[in-house]
Amino acid sequence: MVRARYTLDDIRSEALRLVDRDGLAALNMRSLATALGTGPMTLYNYVRDREGLEELVVDAVISAVDLPPPTSDWRRDTIQIATVTWRAVRAHPAAIPLVLTRRSTSAAGFAPAEALIAALRRSALGDRDLLAAFRAILGLIMGSAQAELAGPLTSPPATAKDTAARIGTLAGRNFPHIEALSHVSQKSSPEADFTRGLKMLVTGIAAA
Amino acid sequence: MVRARYTLDDIRSEALRLVDRDGLAALNMRSLATALGTGPMTLYNYVRDREGLEELVVDAVISAVDLPPPTSDWRRDTIQIATVTWRAVRAHPAAIPLVLTRRSTSAAGFAPAEALIAALRRSALGDRDLLAAFRAILGLIMGSAQAELAGPLTSPPATAKDTAARIGTLAGRNFPHIEALSHVSQKSSPEADFTRGLKMLVTGIAAA
DNA sequence: TCCTTGACACGTACGTTGTACGTATGCAAG
DNA sequence: CTTGCATACGTACAACGTACGTGTCAAGGA
Numbered sequence: 235m236v237r238a239r240y241t242l243d244d245i246r247s248e249a250l251r252l253v254d255r256d257g258l259a260a261l262n263m264r265s266l267a268t269a270l271g272t273g274p275m276t277l278y279n280y281v282r283d284r285e286g287l288e289e290l291v292v293d294a295v296i297s298a299v300d301l302p303p304p305t306s307d308w309r310r311d312t313i314q315i316a317t318v319t320w321r322a323v324r325a326h327p328a329a330i331p332l333v334l335t336r337r338s339t340s341a342a343g344f345a346p347a348e349a350l351i352a353a354l355r356r357s358a359l360g361d362r363d364l365l366a367a368f369r370a371i372l373g374l375i376m377g378s379a380q381a382e383l384a385g386p387l388t389s390p391p392a393t394a395k396d397t398a399a400r401i402g403t404l405a406g407r408n409f410p411h412i413e414a415l416s417h418v419s420q421k422s423s424p425e426a427d428f429t430r431g432l433k434m435l436v437t438g439i440a441a442a
Numbered sequence: 443m444v445r446a447r448y449t450l451d452d453i454r455s456e457a458l459r460l461v462d463r464d465g466l467a468a469l470n471m472r473s474l475a476t477a478l479g480t481g482p483m484t485l486y487n488y489v490r491d492r493e494g495l496e497e498l499v500v501d502a503v504i505s506a507v508d509l510p511p512p513t514s515d516w517r518r519d520t521i522q523i524a525t526v527t528w529r530a531v532r533a534h535p536a537a538i539p540l541v542l543t544r545r546s547t548s549a550a551g552f553a554p555a556e557a558l559i560a561a562l563r564r565s566a567l568g569d570r571d572l573l574a575a576f577r578a579i580l581g582l583i584m585g586s587a588q589a590e591l592a593g594p595l596t597s598p599p600a601t602a603k604d605t606a607a608r609i610g611t612l613a614g615r616n617f618p619h620i621e622a623l624s625h626v627s628q629k630s631s632p633e634a635d636f637t638r639g640l641k642m643l644v645t646g647i648a649a650a
Numbered sequence: 651t652c653c654t655t656g657a658c659a660c661g662t663a664c665g666t667t668g669t670a671c672g673t674a675t676g677c678a679a680g
Numbered sequence: 681c682t683t684g685c686a687t688a689c690g691t692a693c694a695a696c697g698t699a700c701g702t703g704t705c706a707a708g709g710a
Contacts, residue, residue: 653709
């Protein structure tokens with residue numbers, strides 16, 4: 235009888251692949267173990283419990299962030315880092331709930347935050363403003379991902395037409411502003427909106 | 443034999459109470475049913491499945507938002523609405539993962555978004571900027587809640603001293619900027635930081 | 651008054667999940 | 681070859697979500 239050997243990276247990448255392919259509900263000990271060609275309990279040699287497995291997926295997503303080298307323009311750097319991070323999160327829609335709720339524990343998970351603070355520090359901000367700016371930008375990234383996942387301008391598993399219909403009937407009567415904006419949002423790309431909002435925030439930061 | 447009668451509100455408030463008291467893991471059909479004095483299957487008369495139950499909790503949290511009446515100052519209104527919403531979310535920490543990942547389906551869930559757009563519309567923003575601004579503010583609210591829940595400047599179940607120690611040892615070496623900021627964050631209140639970041643964003647919006 | 655009918659509370663039971671615990675197997679060092 | 685440790689693996693159980701069936705109430709018509 236042969237005994238397979240695994241590395242944490244094997245588990246990590248297979249877990250992410252599983253989530254990408256079959257959705258978040260498919261991320262359970264048995265499915266992942268089967269995908270790796272072993273039994274459920276083997277995984278417990280690499281992960282404390284199911285929660286640990288989810289953290290692994292978060293790490294896998296965040297690790298894929300490809301940080302740009304610093305330039306002399308902190309605003310441009312800030313926008314770049316935020317955009318790249320946002321893209322990495324968006325690249326794995328099924329994993330977004332995990333990214334929003336689980337903490338990233340690996341070193342790679344801290345890298346974007348570190349780069350972001352480094353960029354912001356090259357502005358002339360005081361400590362308190364720096365902290366607020368950092369929180370705001372990270373918040374914007376996560377919140378934008380969340381909004382796309384479950385925001386009031388989106389609808390769960392439906393086509394764009396269904397979305398318009400659903401929002402139209404559900405919110406249209408009592409919530410005319412939401413309804414009007416949902417029409418606008420259908421004509422614009424998420425990335426364009428994100429970038430626009432991000433630039434607004436950076437402008438506000440620069441004003442402080 | 444007596445048959446109890448329930449209303450959706452009974453279920454909703456009991457579910458939120460359960461989450462507040464015993465944590466998110468305690469939100470299951472059996473526990474909630476027991477708390478209501480009945481069996482698990484009774485709940486299925488009010489809720490499609492467990493997911494529906496979670497949406498109910500989200501509704502309960504968002505419904506508690508106490509929106510201020512509009513004034514003539516859209517900036518002030520925007521900040522007020524955002525702050526009040528953020529407070530409502532923060533009032534139920536255990537429910538935050540649900541608020542971040544589940545969609546609010548009830549009418550009450552749309553109210554803050556509607557009020558926010560209404561306030562922003564009273565600025566002179568174009569449609570695209572309005573959309574971006576709305577997304578950014580909602581994103582900031584959700585993202586800030588997320589950051590407090592699982593951000594790089596926090597640590598899971600630990601005292602403030604442990605946090606400093608943990609961040610210090612884990613991130614201190616390789617991530618000096620994070621480490622430095624975590625010290626700053628320990629001396630400031632979450633609300634102050636949130637407000638500060640929010641004002642930055644509103645400033646940026648006003649500049650557009 | 652009695653019967654019908656629909657809504658809904660509830661019980662039973664099954665498949666799936668996470669994981670505690672015990673066992674077995676390979677590799678490395680002596 | 682032997683010993684010991686790390687770790688792959690099997691078994692088994694408790695807790696979960698929920699399909700399905702049964703029972704019981706209240707309201708409306710004859």
